[in-house]
Amino acid sequence: MRRVAASLVTIAALAASTPAFPAETKYGAGVGKAQVVKISELMARPDAYVGKTVKVEGLITAVCPRRGCWMELASDKEFQTIQIKVDDGVMVFPLEAKGKVATAEGVFTRIDVPVERVEAMKRHEAEEKGVPFDPKSVKGPEVIYRIQGTGAVIR
Amino acid sequence: MRRPWNWRRVNRAVHRDAGYLVAGLTLVYAISGVAVNHRADWNPNVIVAPETRRFAPLPVTDRETMAAAVVTALSLPGLPRSSFRRAPERIELYYDGWSVEADVTAGVATVTRPRERPVLRESNYLHLNEPKGAWTWIADAYGVLLGALAVTGLFVLRGHNGLAGRGKWWVMAGLLPVVLFLLLRR
Numbered sequence: 001m002r003r004v005a006a007s008l009v010t011i012a013a014l015a016a017s018t019p020a021f022p023a024e025t026k027y028g029a030g031v032g033k034a035q036v037v038k039i040s041e042l043m044a045r046p047d048a049y050v051g052k053t054v055k056v057e058g059l060i061t062a063v064c065p066r067r068g069c070w071m072e073l074a075s076d077k078e079f080q081t082i083q084i085k086v087d088d089g090v091m092v093f094p095l096e097a098k099g100k101v102a103t104a105e106g107v108f109t110r111i112d113v114p115v116e117r118v119e120a121m122k123r124h125e126a127e128e129k130g131v132p133f134d135p136k137s138v139k140g141p142e143v144i145y146r147i148q149g150t151g152a153v154i155r
Numbered sequence: 156m157r158r159p160w161n162w163r164r165v166n167r168a169v170h171r172d173a174g175y176l177v178a179g180l181t182l183v184y185a186i187s188g189v190a191v192n193h194r195a196d197w198n199p200n201v202i203v204a205p206e207t208r209r210f211a212p213l214p215v216t217d218r219e220t221m222a223a224a225v226v227t228a229l230s231l232p233g234l235p236r237s238s239f240r241r242a243p244e245r246i247e248l249y250y251d252g253w254s255v256e257a258d259v260t261a262g263v264a265t266v267t268r269p270r271e272r273p274v275l276r277e278s279n280y281l282h283l284n285e286p287k288g289a290w291t292w293i294a295d296a297y298g299v300l301l302g303a304l305a306v307t308g309l310f311v312l313r314g315h316n317g318l319a320g321r322g323k324w325w326v327m328a329g330l331l332p333v334v335l336f337l338l339l340r341r
Contacts, residue, residue: 065198
């Protein structure tokens with residue numbers, strides 16, 4: 001009986017142990033064979049890509065600290081990033097992915113944000129990052145371009 | 156001598172043994188269930204506690220030079236694996252599992268080292284079926300067993316405390332919030 005109990009405990013411990021972050025991890029549907037579009041190209045001519053499925057690649061500079069429901073990729077152009085947003089729980093990007101390289105695929109989307117929503121978003125962002133909200137950061141209505149992610153590969 | 160077939164006795168045995176079998180995983184799912192329900196308010200997997208550090212302001216130059224200067228100013232353990240500039244004066248350094256965000260003009264840096272929440276991290280990993288593969292089948296089998304536990308539980312007792320007695324009221328009381336919620340929210 002003791003042996004059975006010991007085996008069960010061992011199996012449970014093995015099953016519950018979280019593996020180390022593997023060399024390459026696929027999220028959602030992963031990525032297809034389409035050619036990578038430079039993030040700077042997307043941001044330079046956004047209206048040409050809105051509604052289209054695009055594949056991008058870049059350094060992960062931020063991850064949603066609470067739910068892992070978005071990550072931000074650095075552009076090939078300095079000071080520029082793009083957000084890969086996924087529905088809550090469909091894919092969960094881990095916080096430790098920050099600083100790794102990701103290839104992500106999804107639909108390039110334009111969002112027109114009214115000023116009151118901009119304030120709420122910035123407030124939420126500050127709250128998530130644990131920093132004080134700066135009302136001066138709200139400069140009026142904004143247009144946000146982001147990728148509604150269908151899959152990604154992080155390495 | 157063999158005892159005659161009695162479905163209630165079999166029902167009790169199934170309920171008892173299925174109950175023992177799923178006890179551990181039910182606790183795992185229960186703990187994780189509460190934890191992930193409140194994902195909007197906290198990260199159920201890791202503790203993120205940024206630490207603010209100050210240093211003498213540094214000149215704004217190129218990314219590599221700024222990264223090296225911040226490493227020296229904050230006595231960080233070597234150059235980062237990668238780095239990024241969000242603005243000319245703001246640089247981010249990425250190490251394995253932790254990062255530093257620095258404003259070189261203001262001389263302020265935030266060091267973020269996320270720490271995994273023990274037990275919860277593992278529970279959420281299983282509950283949200285992150286491993287996929289074989290775990291999907293184990294979780295399916297668990298779901299079937301949980302269903303069997305619920306159904307057999309209805310027929311464990313007879314009489315006043317059974318399903319025909321007070322049991323039916325408790326079953327209805329359990330269903331009531333579900334039905335009401337769906338009716339009112341949809």
